[in-house]
Amino acid sequence: MDRLSALPTLGVGVLYNPSLPEILRAEVEAVDYIEITPDMFWTDHGPGSDPQYEELESWVEFLDWIAKRRPIVAHNIGLSIGNAGRFDENYVRHIESWNQRYRFPWHSDHLAFADVVGADGHIRNAGSALPVPYDFEALDMLVERVNRVQEIVPVPFLLENNVYFVVIPDQEMTEPQFLNALTARTGCGLLLDIHNLYANARNHHFDARDFVEGLDLTRVVETHIAGGSEFAGMYTDSHSGACPEAVWELLEHVVPRAPNLRAITFEFHDSYYPFLGPEGVRDQLTRARSIFARHSESDIDATSIRTRAL
């Protein structure tokens, strides 16, 4: 059996942000699992520092509280796996130490580079997650790195499709071809960010369903859903509240076609929580559960697909 198909079905969860502790302390049952960005729970003092990763005590205390009640999934932002100048094995080992603590069913990161190495050898943060060219040179580099991640962290590793505002011209593969080649050569899974796909399709004028048709959906273990906003003539992944209808329609399209889908994560930025409110969060989770339950053949625990009040 493929290791992805053996994964447990988690249900519907939310990506942790600073607005959530109050809600979760009141009713942690509102979510089936919590996805965390581990990087938010520490300060990285950089290579060679001792300790390199200094944990934020109050944040970790709350994480420990959640971990006793709900599964934790890691969605990292610090690997920068597409950075051709550096592959940070220390970072991967640190993720593994957190995996030992919190027993992630899987972990994920972004198919992008978030920092670069300058000609002087110094590491510079790129300010956002920038896309790698879908070329064979980048593919070969990523295959080697994904394999190394999978050697160090024994649970499945997923890569998330990136949002991009510029299209690198004259690429050797399409994005689905690149993702398919990467998953086929490494056995890694995919975190299909439906909202990123929607934003890219809208900004770059292609049909998101064609993208889905071209993708090997057996590799999709998790999806992200979110809201976004218009900015300077483009649609951005600002995670600014409720999902647009088009994202729900796309989710509805993907779920029955992704046999190994195990989780749907709603993302929102904490600065939008005052507008969304607990009712708004509950509505998004309820709708996602409804779609998951309607289409999924997985045996989601009945308690996890009940509508719950936050």
Next chain:
Amino acid sequence: MTLRAFEHALSELVASPASCLAVRGGGDDFFRRFDLSEKEKKRLKEVVWQKGMSVSCSVYRSNRITPLYTMLHFSCLLLADRLKTEVDQYWAISDAPDLQFKPEIERFGRFLKSRIVTGVITNPYLDEILDYELAVNALQFISRQKILAQIQSATSQPESGPLQLNPLIRVVRFRHEPFELLKYLEQEKVPPSEVPGGEFFIVINAAGELIEWGQLDGDLGRVLLRIQEDGICRERSPEVMELARAGLVVPAQRGDDADIADVTLLDPI
């Protein structure tokens, strides 16, 4: 190695609208800094014309300003229209962008301090509000339980040795009435010019579940500020003993427990 150079060049363009415009202008100066293939140069020359490039540049700026605006919010309010100028200046000289909140806040804090000292920024309240916010932020990132345990252990030892500021405490000197100033800022308002002046000492305390602050008497405040700046105190004046009784200064740590001393000092700004 060209993929590495391509990524570096793309990230530089995203960080610099001026470089994008230079490439649009047709010059090759930008590319001389990178070991790029002809295909990669061609890609970048096309990319700068895409609408998404200006969006990428804006997202970059938004992501970089987020930690500053979030964690030094009152200081940013005081800078008001000047914020953009100062951030641009900071980014022009800060060639190691870091989205880690703590180091980025400290670096920007040091930059603003230098601008205040040299008279470039003349806002009368910024110096003290910046000190206040840097102090609060320093306390937000410390390991409270670990330090509490170390203080517990230290206070059970003989009292004859040197003292230090309690690592869970920071003291900030205000030149204007702090309650007034903070009241306006908490309401997202820029304080008026007539906030009463004087010398006031605010103690910020992270010993409890929440960070709290209160005002300290002038004599005690001056002594506590000196201990904070010196890092160590060997005198046993009545003020020092009173501060020790209040738990604001504690026995200094040495040897295996030295990490308590490491967090005693305010991060240099």
